[in-house]
Amino acid sequence: xxGTARTASLSDRALRRLFLTLFVRGRTALARGKPSxxxxxxxxxxxxxxxxxxxxxxxxxxxxxxxxxxxxMLHGFSFFCLAVFLMTTAxxxxxxxxxxxxxxHRPVAAAAVLRAKVRVLxxxxxxxxxxxxxxxxxxGAFAPDGGWRFPLVHILSTGLSALFTVGIVVLSYELCLxxxxxxxxxxxxxxxQVGFSILIILASQFGPRLIGKTGAQTIREVPAWxxxxxxxxxxxxDDALAGSGATRSWVVAGVAVSATLLVLWLALGRLAxxxxxxxxxxxxAAPARHSRPGRRWLHALAERPPLRWWVGGAVAxxxxxxxxxxLLRDRETRLRIYxxxxxxxxxxxxxxxxxxxxxxxxxxxxxxxxxxxxxxPMLALDTLRHSSQSPAAAxxxxxxxxxxxxxxxxxxxAVSLLFGVPVCLAxxxxxxxxxxxxxxxxxLLPGLVASPILTLFPCLNGHALPLSRPIDEGxxxxxxxxxxxxxxxxxxxxxxxxxxWRKGVFGGxxxxxxxxxxxxxxxxxxxxxxxxxxxxx
Amino acid sequence: MVALHHLTRxxxxxxxxxxxxxxxxxxxxxxxxxxxxxGKTTTLRMLTGLLEPxxxxxxxxxFDLLNDPIEIKRRVGFVPDSGAVFESLTGLxxxxxxxxxxxxxxxxxxxxxxxxxxxxxxGFDTLTDKQLGAYSKGMRRKVVITSALLHNPPVVFxxxxxxxxxxxxxxxxxxxxxxxxxxxKTILYSSHxxxxxxxxxxxxxxxxxxxxxxxxxxxxxxxxxxxxxxxRLFTQLTGNLDLERRAEDFARTFRP
Numbered sequence: 001x002x003g004t005a006r007t008a009s010l011s012d013r014a015l016r017r018l019f020l021t022l023f024v025r026g027r028t029a030l031a032r033g034k035p036s037x038x039x040x041x042x043x044x045x046x047x048x049x050x051x052x053x054x055x056x057x058x059x060x061x062x063x064x065x066x067x068x069x070x071x072x073m074l075h076g077f078s079f080f081c082l083a084v085f086l087m088t089t090a091x092x093x094x095x096x097x098x099x100x101x102x103x104x105h106r107p108v109a110a111a112a113v114l115r116a117k118v119r120v121l122x123x124x125x126x127x128x129x130x131x132x133x134x135x136x137x138x139x140g141a142f143a144p145d146g147g148w149r150f151p152l153v154h155i156l157s158t159g160l161s162a163l164f165t166v167g168i169v170v171l172s173y174e175l176c177l178x179x180x181x182x183x184x185x186x187x188x189x190x191x192x193q194v195g196f197s198i199l200i201i202l203a204s205q206f207g208p209r210l211i212g213k214t215g216a217q218t219i220r221e222v223p224a225w226x227x228x229x230x231x232x233x234x235x236x237x238d239d240a241l242a243g244s245g246a247t248r249s250w251v252v253a254g255v256a257v258s259a260t261l262l263v264l265w266l267a268l269g270r271l272a273x274x275x276x277x278x279x280x281x282x283x284x285a286a287p288a289r290h291s292r293p294g295r296r297w298l299h300a301l302a303e304r305p306p307l308r309w310w311v312g313g314a315v316a317x318x319x320x321x322x323x324x325x326x327l328l329r330d331r332e333t334r335l336r337i338y339x340x341x342x343x344x345x346x347x348x349x350x351x352x353x354x355x356x357x358x359x360x361x362x363x364x365x366x367x368x369x370x371x372x373x374x375x376x377p378m379l380a381l382d383t384l385r386h387s388s389q390s391p392a393a394a395x396x397x398x399x400x401x402x403x404x405x406x407x408x409x410x411x412x413x414a415v416s417l418l419f420g421v422p423v424c425l426a427x428x429x430x431x432x433x434x435x436x437x438x439x440x441x442x443x444l445l446p447g448l449v450a451s452p453i454l455t456l457f458p459c460l461n462g463h464a465l466p467l468s469r470p471i472d473e474g475x476x477x478x479x480x481x482x483x484x485x486x487x488x489x490x491x492x493x494x495x496x497x498x499x500x501w502r503k504g505v506f507g508g509x510x511x512x513x514x515x516x517x518x519x520x521x522x523x524x525x526x527x528x529x530x531x532x533x534x535x536x537x
Numbered sequence: 538m539v540a541l542h543h544l545t546r547x548x549x550x551x552x553x554x555x556x557x558x559x560x561x562x563x564x565x566x567x568x569x570x571x572x573x574x575x576g577k578t579t580t581l582r583m584l585t586g587l588l589e590p591x592x593x594x595x596x597x598x599x600f601d602l603l604n605d606p607i608e609i610k611r612r613v614g615f616v617p618d619s620g621a622v623f624e625s626l627t628g629l630x631x632x633x634x635x636x637x638x639x640x641x642x643x644x645x646x647x648x649x650x651x652x653x654x655x656x657x658x659x660g661f662d663t664l665t666d667k668q669l670g671a672y673s674k675g676m677r678r679k680v681v682i683t684s685a686l687l688h689n690p691p692v693v694f695x696x697x698x699x700x701x702x703x704x705x706x707x708x709x710x711x712x713x714x715x716x717x718x719x720x721x722k723t724i725l726y727s728s729h730x731x732x733x734x735x736x737x738x739x740x741x742x743x744x745x746x747x748x749x750x751x752x753x754x755x756x757x758x759x760x761x762x763x764x765x766x767x768x769r770l771f772t773q774l775t776g777n778l779d780l781e782r783r784a785e786d787f788a789r790t791f792r793p
Contacts, residue, residue: 014637018623025625025668098621105585105617106638107610470670 015116052131059136067243071235110276153242167263174271319410368494370447374454393468404462543593555747568738576747614685618696624670639688674701
């Protein structure tokens with residue numbers, strides 16, 4: 001091995017190890033201030049993979065289905081999870097603001113950095129895809145046209161699909177860099193990610209579900225537009241090698257392989273130059289843009305009724321404006337919140353679309369969709385607690401404020417205004433326009449009534465103090481479990497509401513709910529107001 | 538040896554660095570000064586390959602900035618003003634990663650790291666027991682300085698290197714860069730702490746609005762402009778003459 005080749009290989013290995021560690025541990029310190037040594041990469045990965053394996057239980061819904069249908073379901077689900085995961089993390093992985101200062105003045109080529117990042121993204125994607133498909137592998141072996149070959153073939157198609165997903169995410173960013181440039185990409189990154197999330201949902205969830213509605217059981221029965229969806233290509237790969245072996249499946253499998261190769265060639269070869277140029281444009285070096293004077297309208301609005309009455313005192317108003325500023329302007333906050341919220345909105349949207357009949361939306365679907373008026377702000381409030389700028393939150397404790405209550409409430413009002421109000425208006429508009437029964441609008445009320453409780457929940461004990469905690473990927477699983485618990489509670493309330501609607505006692509249900517919410521609101525409000533600063537540490 | 542030839546960088550219509558040319562021979566410490574927004578950091582970013590010049594070029598140790606960026610990076614150590622590090626790595630993991638990027642064998646890297654630790658009066662366990670995000674600002678700065686010098690570069694660029702260092706570490710660091718210059722290293726030192734620059738640097742370059750204002754030995758420049766100190770010279774040249782009066786006027790507004 002020549003000296004140059006040895007250096008390249010050494011630095012490739014160092015970069016791969018670096019990006020894998022950063023990916024798993026998170027970019028900012030997990031244990032800020034804690035003297036303990038960091039947890040191992042393997043331990044963190046293990047728990048992440050356990051949670052993805054649990055998500056993979058969804059494969060049991062495909063028992064008894066032919067290979068093509070099962071494959072489309074598994075690949076659709078994997079593509080959805082992987083693409084959303086990659087989309088929300090790849091922006092920061094590919095374009096970390098600090099990276100040029102740390103890395104790019106060292107003897108490392110931008111192409112080597114890109115290669116190392118893509119390799120790490122692929123490895124992580126492969127592990128996640130493997131965990132998601134663990135149950136599906138064995139279910140396919142017992143499919144009517146499946147057999148012992150299915151697990152082997154599906155491992156191959158899953159690997160191929162993971163490569164394709166990584167390639168398409170990287171390629172998307174490169175195309176954006178080429179078309180709009182690094183500096184504009186920085187300001188449009190959130191919009192780009194939200195746009196990609198919507199496309200991913202369409203390709204991975206709506207498409208296969210619509211194909212399912214056609215009752216297609218073989219590749220011949222899949223409508224022509226269905227062949228355009230990536231999950232169908234990889235399902236065709238499964239079907240060609242381990243299922244029916246139909247000629248059309250072989251063609252579709254060929255499309256899967258060719259598309260993957262094409263995407264990788266474009267991402268790592270043809271457009272890699274765009275990435276290198278992007279890395280050489282440190283945003284901090286560019287002259288600062290003048291903030292638009294129009295942004296002051298928020299301050300003006302917060303000073304006038306009715307927002308002034310709603311938001312409360314000076315401290316809550318300051319927190320309200322701070323939270324809005326971060327939600328509207330801060331790159332990191334926007335990248336973590338908006339792309340994370342969009343995939344969640346798909347759940348009620350899917351339920352509404354699937355259960356839409358001539359008589360209108362399904363009763364339960366509407367009641368559950370209504371719960372999102374409180375669930376989405378609650379999720380945003382929980383995400384907003386974490387920021388790489390958390391040391392700045394020491395300001396809250398230094399101020400003459402007895403406890404975190406008013407600051408949490410200001411943040412709560414901000415997320416309610418930015419997320420709760422639009423979700424509520426969108427649901428009213430969708431129901432009003434698409435549901436022929438205007439009485440169905442009342443089904444949104446249980447969610448609207450419950451929303452103050454859902455958004456107060458993160459404020460208890462000052463947990464919702466905005467931007468106050470470092471980004472700790474490790475505790476996300478525990479937080480996810482709490483949030484899943486709240487989503488399930490909301491689903492139960494929606495179920496009760498739907499049941500009462502069908503039995504004709506919806507009015508009674510609402511009266512009880514209002515009474516319970518008023519009592520809980522009063523108790524929780526007092527708890528939030530009385531909360532005092534916990535000892536720092 | 539560093540030589541800038543008509544180096545220019547624009548951002549849209551704004552000229553950040555305007556036709557800058559100067560040379561820094563081996564063994565010299567040059568203070569690179571200017572007010573905020575003068576173009577110092579942009580110049581250093583261009584010299585370290587972080588930013589492409591709009592026009593002009595530079596040569597470092599005989600290599601051209603535009604044609605041999607990787608060869609230049611092998612020969613340059615850079616302490617950026619941001620002091621950025623990968624916060625989720627431990628200090629040791631970070632330095633090992635940097636050593637690998639410069640092709641320094643593991644054993645040799647560890648020996649070098651131990652030398653730096655000894656210089657900064659630190660134990661080896663300070664690098665292994667927590668992640669960089671949990672380090673104090675000064676400790677993090679020591680890691681950044683170590684990472685810049687680990688590969689023994691002939692040219693070193695410092696951008697506000699003393700930020701966060703305590704008084705003892707700062708004294709040690711100033712002595713270190715003077716010793717490094719005596720060993721033949723070329724040092725470009727950008728800072729706002731002018732009395733340190735006056736004491737440490739052999740030569741001073743002051744720029745403003747991207748243009749070179751003066752270039753010479755501190756004593757000679759001070760004498761030539763009739764200023765008492767480098768600080769006075771700096772304020773004279775960059776147009777802030779009535780700072781004391783403005784401070785007094787402002788302080789009066791605090792009176793009850």
